[in-house]
Amino acid sequence: MKTKQNTLYVGSLAKGLQLLKAFDESHTDMSLSELAQRTGLNKSATQRLANTLHVEGMLDKDPVTRRFRPSHAWLQLAYAYYWSDPLVGQAMPKLIGLSQELGETVNLAEMSGDHIVYVSRLPCKRTHFAATIIGRRLPALSTAAGRAMLSTFPEDERNHAIETWPVQKFTPGTTIDRDEIRQTIEQAVTDGFSISSGQMLLNETSVASPIIGHEGRAHAAVQCSVSAHTWTREKVEREILPKLQDTANAISPSFQPYRGGTPGPLNGE
Amino acid sequence: MKTKQNTLYVGSLAKGLQLLKAFDESHTDMSLSELAQRTGLNKSATQRLANTLHVEGMLDKDPVTRRFRPSHAWLQLAYAYYWSDPLVGQAMPKLIGLSQELGETVNLAEMSGDHIVYVSRLPCKRTHFAATIIGRRLPALSTAAGRAMLSTFPEDERNHAIETWPVQKFTPGTTIDRDEIRQTIEQAVTDGFSISSGQMLLNETSVASPIIGHEGRAHAAVQCSVSAHTWTREKVEREILPKLQDTANAISPSFQPYRGGTPGPLNGE
DNA sequence: GACAGTTGTATCAAATAATGATACGCCGCA
DNA sequence: TGCGGCGTATCATTATTTGATACAACTGTC
CATH class of the missing domain: 3.30.450.40 (GAF domain)
Known part of the structure; x- marks a missing residue:
């Protein structure tokens, strides 16, 4: 899917953001498959992106259920917003x-x-x-x-x-x-x-x-x-x-x- | 720079997140060059990533000063966090x-x-x-x-x-x-x-x-x-x-x- | 207790999509 | 007028992402 085939547009980043945006009041924590389903990305892409977000501290991963959740970093973004x-x-x-x-x-x-x-x-x-x-x-x-x-x-x-x-x-x-x-x-x-x-x-x-x-x-x-x-x-x-x-x-x-x-x-x- | 040369790690996404994390109480809005300097990314990469974040609604861009700022989307992430x-x-x-x-x-x-x-x-x-x-x-x-x-x-x-x-x-x-x-x-x-x-x-x-x-x-x-x-x-x-x-x-x-x-x-x- | 179905994890060859050097136009300043 | 800094745009190269596939672990059912 070429959302925007512009050389000034980094698709991988946009897809990663999709993962973040997939969380809301009725989707508070999601498994890999749910995440894939909800974003429309295939399992491999979801795996890679979610893993990256996890490593970077943007997603918490429950070690037992393996489900992903928003991390405290999301609040820090809000903190930065407030100053701006x-x-x-x-x-x-x-x-x-x-x-x-x-x-x-x-x-x-x-x-x-x-x-x-x-x-x-x-x-x-x-x-x-x-x-x-x-x-x-x-x-x-x-x-x-x-x-x-x-x-x-x-x-x-x-x-x-x-x-x-x-x-x-x-x-x-x-x-x-x-x-x-x-x-x-x-x-x-x-x-x-x-x-x-x-x-x-x-x-x-x-x-x-x-x-x-x-x-x-x-x-x-x-x-x-x-x-x-x-x-x-x-x-x-x-x-x-x-x-x-x-x-x-x-x-x-x-x-x-x-x-x-x-x-x-x-x-x- | 190969931060993590793992096939489960998407570098472009991580770099994009760096841009987001670059904002804080003393960096409330930044020009492209400042952003580049602060993240250590070169000008081209910064341009592409910032543009992507802008198109995706994660960064506001002042039409006259061309400076980037956190967008309201940052608060929506906080909203999702609270439910989670x-x-x-x-x-x-x-x-x-x-x-x-x-x-x-x-x-x-x-x-x-x-x-x-x-x-x-x-x-x-x-x-x-x-x-x-x-x-x-x-x-x-x-x-x-x-x-x-x-x-x-x-x-x-x-x-x-x-x-x-x-x-x-x-x-x-x-x-x-x-x-x-x-x-x-x-x-x-x-x-x-x-x-x-x-x-x-x-x-x-x-x-x-x-x-x-x-x-x-x-x-x-x-x-x-x-x-x-x-x-x-x-x-x-x-x-x-x-x-x-x-x-x-x-x-x-x-x-x-x-x-x-x-x-x-x-x-x- | 074995089976079918689901989910998370890992691998790899192919080629797409990101890369960064470069060049251009604009503005403020000396 | 010329200089330096900044934002923008282009392009060939190749490194990076890609997604099919295979494996492992777990769940619940019959």
Whole structure:
């Protein structure tokens, strides 16, 4: 299979990455054969690549079951990522402050193509496991954070996104009607924030405020999840929203996506 | 350079991984040449490998500066890691509860060779950035968590570790004398926990309690960091330690490293 | 208790796909 | 204007990956 027969493309490396990407929430550890099956590579290639990854410390191998698992190195990559993302350094202390003030779960989400990814999570309440760990990727249109960010986009881009970006049904309450989604986003355009309920989890309400970046466009959002049992929409708007927006605004001005303003000494450390 | 001339070893993949590993706290984004220099690979190889990683979504490339940066995919790997580590699923809700009860920063650390790695962090106070992000790797001997875990090891292994594992000076107060370290670990053997101050950060006190696993051996620890300004050692032992140990114990019994106890339906998910 | 089926491991000859020297164009700087 | 550094592109050579194949170890069934 010549995926990309370009001389600037190293097939073996790409195949090795396939192995890494084959692991997810429902494939937490895999045997050689499973790995081969899932990647579509033949047994020999899988063997060689998996062995290489193992030797290089990227895959743990259970000595008795011979199954492969992600290694601690995967977390070190996340560690390196955090240092490389200027927004995280800016936002982290403020997010901590917010979560302490609110006593509720606070997240930092970033736009990644047509999805959002949770970059930082500060869980305050016991909740679904997936809601407590970083790196989760969700369709932007289906999340309050994604909608809040989209609301800062130019109108044509916004419309294009609403019409073409993927949506997915997570709960019986997830909105998959694009007209309804359009309404929530237009609402966010006027409000400057976005609220939704029961989109990802039943009985969960989510508020998000965009972090305005270069040229008024948001690449990220601060988001807060609360139980819909104890929080009415009004109570959220009254008690959470102001602090949430303050936090988002406090992060905004100092954040330059590429090389926006003054190239002075970085204070993000 | 024939690193490993084994037919089960794919050199190109290993070289590609070198590029990924080249990023860390002081190398957050790199040009092609820097990358080449840092990995020791020639320009051509670096170009091909970096390009491949870029096409595969593992490296972002700034369109104007042409510098490479870790991509969001690095966080997705962390996401997959979390699902694969049974301990995390077990511990997370309890850690959240603990951090809420204490109002102080709570961490989950795991042993990784002769280092520990912070797998989960629940920061409650504004602190140094490095103390708020996961994936950090520290010499086990230099941390309360590492010492707490080591205290559960058989005596000979413990001694071997104390004599041979690496130590590193982080602050003027960091203990690098192995005899002193031995004392703290032996203390932990009798106490069942470990406390230290000013090892990683000045004015920081750290308490850790091991999470006992298969055969009484700890692979992980719950750790709590507090300000040495406001917390005396006695106060820590009185107000934090009991809850910390309760949490560690609550995680322990249900955790089997490989296939320890009953092979019944797993409750880890 | 032997058998069939599956999985992990090891080998090897063939040729594909990675290699690295080289050359080109671009930009910043003196 | 010229120099040095950097990113990009090309190409012939050959080293490296390739995948079929064979072997070994294990599982569960009849």
